[in-house]
Amino acid sequence: MLNIYISNNIEYWREKLRFLDQKVKCYENFDLSINYNLGICDSIDDLIKLKDINNKCILIFIIDNYEQIFEYQKFNIHYYLRKNFFEKDIEKIKDSLIALLKNKNKVIKFNSGLIEYEINIDNILYIESYRNEIIIHTKLLDYSRRFSLKKILKELDNRFVQCHKSYLVNIENVTSLFYDHLEINNIIKIPVGRKYQLLVKNKYQNYQNRNF
Incomplete structure (x- = not known):
């Protein structure tokens, strides 16, 4: 099961994040047992609460500047999205998540x-x-x-x-x-x-x- 939660409940970022939702969701399959949830959280506190509930979830945090990476380092955030480099970062995260799914969900095929x-x-x-x-x-x-x-x-x-x-x-x-x-x-x-x-x-x- 893969659960992904992303910070920042702003419509502008919500629209941009649909790219990630669509690109990663293409790896879903009836018997692949991937439960992909794109959750939008209001703050770092919400993310940590989700992490406490589901310690296997992946946390992604949208930041304004590099300093915030050090500020939130103790919370074990998996990925950061820099607002000024959003398209570049979202591509890297997408590739990383797809690689994770490919490795996690090995399948056997037959007719x-x-x-x-x-x-x-x-x-x-x-x-x-x-x-x-x-x-x-x-x-x-x-x-x-x-x-x-x-x-x-x-x-x-x-x-x-x-x-x-x-x-x-x-x-x-x-x-x-x-x-x-x-x-x-x-x-x-x-x-x-x-x-x-x-x-x-x-x-x-x-x-x-x-x-x-």
Whole structure:
């Protein structure tokens, strides 16, 4: 989720900021899980309150002069827009945000009939193999694809691990690990094959230690 909040509630700047809204919003997709909010705040205090509520939001502050950068440095503002260099700064911020989205929202693509799907890897809970197909279970929907687990694993990042001859899981969603199975979001039970137990255990422990 990407939340962007920008200071200065003046109509003149609001109109100019629509450029950023349009350019960055083009990276939205149904299954990409990007919630882009262009919020306009009245003051630095409003921005900090938003930061306290959502510590993952991106803060952009419009300034009149360079001195204000040092004044607001303690608030961890991500980007500054200088009024005298607005067009130049907004272009740089736009490029930076798009690069962030491209990196954040890696997708896998495949066709099913005439429909092309793009699935955000962040949204995948687990993948199971069934006969000649795989079923990709996401936070939103399930997708079937004629593919093998071995091939799909090459398209994924190191958050994914094979836990059974018929299952891959996103380790970020594993909430409990037992001898012969694991749980995703404390609800879904996935079997763990004997030959995969050590691999899954190490992957799970590394993830837990990294996020402790």
